[in-house]
Amino acid sequence: MTTPTSSPEDPKKAAADATAGRSDKVKCIPVYFYQPGRRLFHAWVTMAHEPGTLARILNALPVPTINLFHLTASDGSHNGLSIAHLYAEADSKTTPQELGALLHKLPGVIEAHVEEGIDGLLIDTSYPLRITRGLQAVVFDRKQLAGMVDEVREKFGSGGAVLLYDQGLALGRESWNEFLKLVGRPFAVQHLSYLGNWHSARGMGRMEVLDFSLERAVDRVRVTDSFECIGHTAPIPYSQLLRGLIAGLLSTLWDSPVTCRETRCIAMGEPACEFEIERISAEPVNEILPG
Numbered sequence: 001m002t003t004p005t006s007s008p009e010d011p012k013k014a015a016a017d018a019t020a021g022r023s024d025k026v027k028c029i030p031v032y033f034y035q036p037g038r039r040l041f042h043a044w045v046t047m048a049h050e051p052g053t054l055a056r057i058l059n060a061l062p063v064p065t066i067n068l069f070h071l072t073a074s075d076g077s078h079n080g081l082s083i084a085h086l087y088a089e090a091d092s093k094t095t096p097q098e099l100g101a102l103l104h105k106l107p108g109v110i111e112a113h114v115e116e117g118i119d120g121l122l123i124d125t126s127y128p129l130r131i132t133r134g135l136q137a138v139v140f141d142r143k144q145l146a147g148m149v150d151e152v153r154e155k156f157g158s159g160g161a162v163l164l165y166d167q168g169l170a171l172g173r174e175s176w177n178e179f180l181k182l183v184g185r186p187f188a189v190q191h192l193s194y195l196g197n198w199h200s201a202r203g204m205g206r207m208e209v210l211d212f213s214l215e216r217a218v219d220r221v222r223v224t225d226s227f228e229c230i231g232h233t234a235p236i237p238y239s240q241l242l243r244g245l246i247a248g249l250l251s252t253l254w255d256s257p258v259t260c261r262e263t264r265c266i267a268m269g270e271p272a273c274e275f276e277i278e279r280i281s282a283e284p285v286n287e288i289l290p291g
């Protein structure tokens with residue numbers, strides 16, 4: 001559930017809503033920034049994972065000489081340390097060393113480093129990249145990934161489609177095995193509608209679990225804006241990789257092979273892709289019911 005932060009008649013909100021994309025919950029991963037003629041800084045600050053430390057850092061930035069335009073911070077609850085990445089425009093006089101020294105002396109700050117971009121180009125030199133605080137990640141833009149998938153289908157035809165489905169299935173199983181170790185199967189079963197966001201959070205498309213019946217071992221999933229199907233026109237459902245990923249998810253959850261059929265598809269002119277997943281094992285599923 002989301003909580004509105006302003007009333008409908010709020011003029012600030014009305015102005016903001018008029019801006020394209022405002023209603024989307026867009027999240028940007030900082031890879032590079034380019035503002036020709038500007039001085040761009042990247043500060044990364046190792047800090048104590050304590051309430052107030054990040055606020056102290058933000059309050060210490062001298063406005064208007066340092067204008068913060070992007071911020072990320074890691075979850076440090078597991079080891080007591082967080083890393084904040086600040087991306088800011090600096091005036092003509094401030095040096096990276098000065099900003100680093102200012103940040104370093106703040107209570108709760110363990111280490112602070114600042115780098116400057118070149119002629120308005122700032123490429124993020126942070127490495128490695130991690131999903132939340134765990135598995136290492138690689139970022140492609142969706143167009144690149146969709147292009148790679150299309151090429152497999154174009155070069156290998158129906159064999160390529162099978163290969164993509166199998167790859168999706170393996171990826172889905174592997175990822176969900178890891179995730180189920182974290183939250184446990186009963187929790188995942190109980191909150192499957194919410195866990196559909198796991199795919200959305202990775203940018204694959206907005207996933208909703210429409211219907212889930214443990215007793216009948218049937219599930220219906222809708223994906224809007226699927227990276228695989230959008231932009232394509234096809235007489236039959238188009239998804240292979242994402243269909244495999246969804247099958248991997250449910251087969252891990254049900255601890256059984258499944259069938260996964262795409263029943264509606266954006267490529268066929270529908271507003272969203274929909275999938276029906278069915279458990280094909282005769283074994284009872286009662287043991288994974290939430291206790």
Ligand SMILES: [Zn+2]
Nearest residue numbers: 229265266273
């Ligand atoms: Zn589709």
